[in-house]
Amino acid sequence: MRLNYPTDIRIVRVPCTGKVDLLHLLRAFEKGADGVYVVGCMEGDCHFNSGNLRARKRVEQAQAILDTIGIGSQRVQMYNLSSGEGPLFAQYATEMHTRILELGPNPIRAGRREAA
Amino acid sequence: MIVADRKPVEEIIEQIKDHDNILILGCNECVTVCEAGGKKEVGVLASALRMHAMKAGRDVKIDEVTLERQCDHEYLEEIRDRIDQYDAVVSLACGVGVQFMAEKYHDMPIYPGVNTTFLGATEKRGLWTERCQACGSCILARTGGICPVARCAKRLLNGPCGGSSKGSCEINREVDCAWQLIIDRLKALGKLDEYEEICPIKDWSTDRAGGPRKVVREDVQL
Structure with missing residues (x-):
């Protein structure tokens, strides 16, 4: 299964999506990421019971904050799949990549250049 | 604990x-437990404010510090040597901390980052409910451990009003009638006869009606 997906995605491995904190998501944007998506196990299948449900809540919190400060909630997204769904992983990567291309770069990068 | 909301x-x-140099100051006590003003919330707010400033092309310095408490001199003193670098502080402590901070650092603008809401308990994560109004003269011994001052909309002291219906208060079906709770508990304790005792007029001078209050303990003062 030699699947292709966009190369400008950086994967950060975590033991469970429950490890992903709201602060991690916000810091990624603060450091200039154009988009962040979290890929967790199927809901109901978490080895730690509620890790992926916690991640979803945190993604929703990040979306609310990004909307408030004008960066846009579409730049952060939660996805769920099982470990056997490689094609879906590639599909989500492409989907997110296309969305970010449409949205353009993280607006704080333009602001930072202006300040400098 | 004191419950606050962001x-x-x-x-x-x-x-x-x-302001261009701002300190976001959290508190490790009550507001940490109610997830409104602890180290985590300081980080989240600071990050959001930094991003907002960067997006607007502004060069703003926003630092994060969380003190053990903001309602004690010794903890507030911990920032004395660095407070001058900032031109404003956003305090995520309760109203007590914000005011104590303002008293101690008289020339520094202090802005509240939370709305201080009530004295309450954590029923479950994300749900805090009021239990006490700090009336200064506790009557819980007579009311089965359930406070009609904090939990009855009318603060009635001698049984429910006519608005009590099937255990709910007339102001909102989701609010329990405090007196129904009291009677149920007195029954469970086998002390229902205490319900018949008339509660005398309460001395409200210990409540807010008597103006700002203070507790003086000369036995512990040095």
Whole structure:
């Protein structure tokens, strides 16, 4: 299964999506990421019971904050799949990549250049 | 504990719009437990404010510090040597901490980052409910451990009003009738006869009606 997906995605491995904190998501944007998506196990299948449900809540919190400060909630997204769904992983990567291309770069990068 | 709720980020952005060096000051006590003003919330707010400033092309310095408490001199003193670097502080402590901070650092603008709400308990994560109004003269011994001052909308002291229906208060079906709870508990304790005792007129001078209050303990003062 030699699947292709966009190369400008950086994967950060975590033991469970429950490890992903709201602060991690916000810091990624603060450091200039154009988009962040979290890929967790199927809901109901978490080895730690509620890790992926916690991640979803945190993604929703990040979306609310990004909307408030004008960066846009579409730049952060939660996805769920099982470990056997490689094609879906590639599909989500492409989907997110296309969305970010449409949205353009993280607006704080333009602001930072202006300040400098 | 003192329960607080986060202020909308937009409101804080508006408050600090004229400042370029800002300290976000959290508190490790009550507001940490109710997830409104602890180290985590300081980080989240600071990150949001930094991003908002960067997006607007402003060069704003926003630092994060969380003190053990903001309602004690010794902890507030911990920032004395660095407070001068900032031109404003957003305190995520309760109203007590914000005011104590303002008293101690008289020339520094202090903005509240939370809305202090009530004295309450954590029923479950994300749900805090009021239990005490700090009336200064506790009557819980007579009311089965359930406070009619805090939990009855009318603060009635001698049984429910006519608005009590099937255990709910007339102001909202989701609010328990405090007196129904009291009677149920007195029954469970086998003390229902105490319900018949008339509660005398309460001395409200210990409540807020008597103005700002103080507790003086000369036995512990040095």
